Amino acid sequence: MHNIAVIGAGMAGCTLARRLVDGGLSVRVFDKGRAAGGRMATRAVGACRFDHGAQFMSVRGAAMSEQLADWQRAGVVSRWPQAEVGADARWVGVPGMNALAPRMLWGAELQPQTTIAGIGTDRLGWxxxxxxxxxxxxxxxxxxxxxxxxxxxxxxxxxxxxxxxxSEAMRDISYASCWALMLSFDHRLDAPDCMRLDRNGVLGWAARDSSKPQHDAASECWVVHASARWSDEHMGLEPEDVEPLLLAAFQMQLGMAVMPVHLRAHRWRYARVLKPLGRDCIWDDGQRLGYASDGCLGERVEDAFDSANALAGHVLRSAA
Ligand SMILES: Cc1cc2nc3c(=O)[nH]c(=O)nc-3n(C[C@H](O)[C@H](O)[C@H](O)COP(=O)(O)OP(=O)(O)OC[C@H]3O[C@@H](n4cnc5c(N)ncnc54)[C@H](O)[C@@H]3O)c2cc1C
Structure with a gap:
């Protein structure tokens, strides 16, 4: 076994690529997006860099701690103290959350803007x-x-x-959706850098992304996430319909009718895992078909990492 296809270049796909390339295998990674990173996404608009998916990572297990040390040596992560609660460190990719992907993909071949629509086998393989x-x-x-x-x-x-x-296992995994709003202002808002908000309200989270390390601190850039409940109820709307609703909720939260110079909503249909599979990954050794993602273990970046690490272990043992 030598030539491996990985479909998806989020944290799980990137982790698989890293482990398998390090193990001497040839890896091609396909993603429908323009760049790798998946839900660890960053969008640049003028001086602003919005991390409109995952805002930060926490690191709990030994495997992820080892990976974190590698990212630190490479200078692609930094702490974001403003988001910390208690002693738990919060880590962000620098200059944006999607900065980890290229390091993880080194040595693999990434084919972006390629939506995989079908898979199968014939006498030559997959x-x-x-x-x-x-x-x-x-x-x-x-x-x-x-x-x-x-x-x-x-x-x-x-x-x-x-x-x-x-197919059957996929039906056991469920997700909450999330509408994210990216905003920038021409003056500093009188508000704390991070706001964890009432889960039962319209907004669940609001943060000054320009307070993150290596972001332009002179700009005033915000990412606001609607609560899971509100997002699920409004998934059918278009971004232009959602933007005024979330702006009004943000203004209400601030107690000020501030007007942004940039405003853009992004729909995450499958944002956070609500019900994981409860197994670290799925691997069929006979058919050489595998599945890994945060959906196997939980709702965090580290869950996607751990799931992919587990699958990489099976693939490498099978290839040995
Ligand atoms: C709004 C939001 C906030 C979050 N906040 C946090 C947080 O604060 N902390 C935290 O730890 N986690 C957070 N998360 C969760 C975290 O982002 C995920 O757990 C993790 O990034 C999942 O990685 P993954 O590789 O499993 O999936 P993904 O990142 O979704 O990767 C899957 C990839 O597959 C690609 N793809 C999909 N269909 C196809 C196809 N047919 N063909 C080719 N490619 C395809 C996608 O483009 C994507 O790149 C948040 C997520 C969201 C959306």
């Missing part, structure tokens, strides 16, 4: 297809790291191999 047709390569193993409903679409349509246990 094939992948996008909307335009077959990807011209074949693989010894396929590792899927998408949020469960998106992964289920691939497993359900899998041809030439029996992916039924994967």
């Amino acid at each position: 094939w992948l297809a996008n909307d335009e047709g077959m990807i011209p390569d074949c693989f010894d193993a396929v590792l899927v790291t998408l949020p469960a409903p998106q992964a289920a679409a691939l497993f359900d349509g899998c041809s030439g191999a029996d992916a039924t246990p994967f």
Whole structure:
């Protein structure tokens, strides 16, 4: 086993790539996005850099602590003290949350802007297809790291191999959605850098992203997350319909009718895991098909990392 396809370049896909490349395997990573990072996403607008998905990471386990030490040596993470509560450190990618992905993908081949629409096997091994047709390569193993409903679409349509246990497992994982709002202002707001808000209200979180290390502290850039309940109730709306609603809620929270110079909403349909699978990953050694993501273990970046590490262990043992 030598040539591995990884579908999805979020923390799980990037972690798989790192472990498998380090283990001597050849890895191609496919992602529908323009860049790697997945829900660890960063968008630059003028002087602002918005981390509109995961705002920070906490690190609890030994494996992630070791990885953190590598990121620190490479200068791609830093603490964000403003977000800390008690003794628990909060870590951010620098200059943005998506900065970890290129380090993790070093030595793998990333194919961005490629939505994988089908997977299957024939006599040469695994094939992948996008909307335009077959990807011209074949693989010894396929590792899927998408949020469960998106992964289920691939497993359900899998041809030439029996992916039924994967399809069934995907149905056991559920997510909360999240509307995120990116705003910038031409003056500093009189507000704390991080606000954890009432989960039953409209907003769940608001933070001055320009207070993060290596962001432009002279700019005034905010990321606001709607609560899970409000987001689920308003998932069907378009960004332009959501923007005035979340701006009004933010103004109400601040007690000021401040007007932003930039305003953009982003829809995360599968934002935080509500109900994980409860297994660290899924691996079928005979068919060489695997699944890892935060959906296996929990709702945090570290859960995606741990899940991918577990799957990488199976793949490397199988390849030995
Ligand atoms: C708003 C928000 C706030 C969060 N806050 C925190 C936080 O503060 N702390 C924390 O630890 N975690 C937080 N999280 C959760 C954290 O971001 C995730 O747990 C973690 O990033 C998941 O990584 P993953 O690799 O499993 O999935 P993802 O990051 O979702 O990666 C999956 C990748 O698959 C790609 N993809 C999807 N479909 C296809 C397809 N058909 N073909 C090819 N590619 C495809 C996507 O583009 C994506 O890049 C937050 C998430 C959100 C959205």
